[in-house]
Amino acid sequence: YYWGCRTIRDDDKRRSCMFNGGDSESRPSYSPAFSAASYGYELLFNQTMINSLPVLVSAVNSAILRTLGGGVIEPSVQVLPKTDAEEAKASATAAYIASNVGALMVTLAFLGVPSQSMLVIVEERDNDVKHMLHLMGVKVAEYWLCTYTFDLIRWVVMASLGTVVLTLVGAPTMWRGEMGLAGWLLMCLFGVALHPLAYLLHFAVSEAKVAQPFWSTLTLVPFFVLFTIYFIFASPFIDVSQGVRDAVSYLLMLFPPVAFAAGIQRVGESGADIDLAGRLG
Incomplete structure (x- = not known):
């Protein structure tokens, strides 16, 4: 110039x-x-x-x-709105992150419940309650069946209350209608799979006061590690083949908490897709 x-x-x-x-x-x-x-x-x-x-x-x-134009024409810049494809991509990314965070919170809320059942079983073992029941004519299979039934009833009640709370404070498209039913069934099945694991692990607990820390160590820590790996490999942000992505995801889902969190995450994504489709017409 x-x-x-x-x-x-x-x-x-x-x-x-x-x-x-x-x-x-x-x-x-x-x-x-x-x-x-x-x-x-x-x-x-x-x-x-x-x-x-x-x-x-x-x-x-x-x-x-x-x-x-002698100053009569005053050009201005108008930002163009996002296209449907851009809006869908942004919404999908936000829904993926939000659904994973929601799945993590829901899983952590329910993951500690079986530790209470483990604590009761260890206390009964230390106090020879099962031996006394055996002397009274209660068979071992009947004891475990009654314990499992009671724990499942308690779990279903908690899952129902949790679904109601999430319906009131969470995303409506995720916790109402078919999505809400799917989320409730996942919670119930999570209890079906998790309580037998607690029953098996109670044999490794020496005394009742270490039952809950023992359960937390064997479930929470692996869950955080494995779910982080699942989040990375299942995300659309990394460039890996679909075969590797599916293989890693299915392998990690062998751990019940990861399978439950992945199911809740899929429900959240489906609810977000329904909400986006409704907004886009």
């Missing part, structure tokens, strides 16, 4: 100076780091900036319109 023209304060004189190629005392001076376009103002930008060329072209065109 012309340094002589740049110092002129009057707009008309500066435009005239620029159209005439600068005054007699100045020479064109170009800096490799900056470019400029001046029709009544100076625009400086770094050439390495990714939007430098579009910004320059837009500024020059706007200045020409104002000059030719």
Whole structure:
């Protein structure tokens, strides 16, 4: 740009100076780091900036319109709204993250429940309750069947209350109608799979006071690690083949808490898809 023209304060004189190629005392001076376009103002930008060329072209065109129109035409920039594809992609990404976070919270809320059952069983073992029941004619199979039935009834009640709470405070499309029924069934099946695991692990507990810490160590820590791996491999953000993605996901789902969290995450994504389809018409 012309340094002589740049110092002129009057707009008309500066435009005239620029159209005439600068005054007699100045020479064109170009800096490799900056470019400029001046029709009544100076625009400086770094050439390495990714939007430098579009910004320059837009500024020059706007200045020409104002000059030719005598200031009557005032160009403006209007940001275009997102297309349906862009909106769907953004919504899918947000739904994936939100559904995983929701699945993590729901799983953690229910994962500690079987530790109470383990604690009761260990206390009964330490106090020879099962031996006393055996002397009273209660068979071992009957004892375990009654214990399992009672724990499942308690679990179903808790799952029902949890579904009601999530329906009231959570996403309506996820916890109402078919999605709500699917989420409730997943919670019930989670208890069916988790309590036998607690019964088996109670044999490794020496005393009742370590039952709950023992359960938490063997379930919470592996769940966090495995679910993080599942989140990474199942996400659309990494470039892996579908075969590897499915193989890792199915292998991790052999651990009941991960399978439950993955199911809740799928329910959340399906609910978000239904909500997005309704908003897009």
